[in-house]
Amino acid sequence: MILTKILVLIVGLAVIGFIVWWFFGKHESAEVAADVKDNTQSIDVLVNGGYSPETVVLKKGVPAVLNFTRKDQSSCLDRVVFSDFGVNQALPINQKEEIKIDTSKAGEFQWACGMDMFHGKLIIK
Numbered sequence: 001m002i003l004t005k006i007l008v009l010i011v012g013l014a015v016i017g018f019i020v021w022w023f024f025g026k027h028e029s030a031e032v033a034a035d036v037k038d039n040t041q042s043i044d045v046l047v048n049g050g051y052s053p054e055t056v057v058l059k060k061g062v063p064a065v066l067n068f069t070r071k072d073q074s075s076c077l078d079r080v081v082f083s084d085f086g087v088n089q090a091l092p093i094n095q096k097e098e099i100k101i102d103t104s105k106a107g108e109f110q111w112a113c114g115m116d117m118f119h120g121k122l123i124i125k
């Protein structure tokens with residue numbers, strides 16, 4: 001049956017396309033800006049199989065606090081590292097941990113789990 005062969009081919013190509021997209025595609029994550037109040041800015045970051053939000057936008061020159069709460073059981077995510085800011089903070093499970101960020105310099109900065117497997121991004125502008 002030629003039709004069956006074509007169908008199998010189409011399904012096969014769709015699966016390959018999905019795999020390529022999954023591993024190599026640019027998954028644009030939404031940027032979320034911190035809330036600014038009384039000359040401080042803060043944002044909650046949920047740690048659960050990664051970081052949510054993954055990209056945080058901070059205003060330059062306004063003192064910033066990131067509130068990390070880890071819901072993920074895995075030890076992979078039990079530390080968060082901001083290498084540009086000299087931060088290597090333990091994240092006890094279900095506990096809000098405040099991380100203060102120096103926003104005096106504009107730019108893009110990565111943060112990561114203790115093993116550098118999961119990543120997030122700070123944009124200071």
Ligand SMILES: [Cu+2]
Nearest residue numbers: 076113115117
């Ligand atoms: Cu890790």
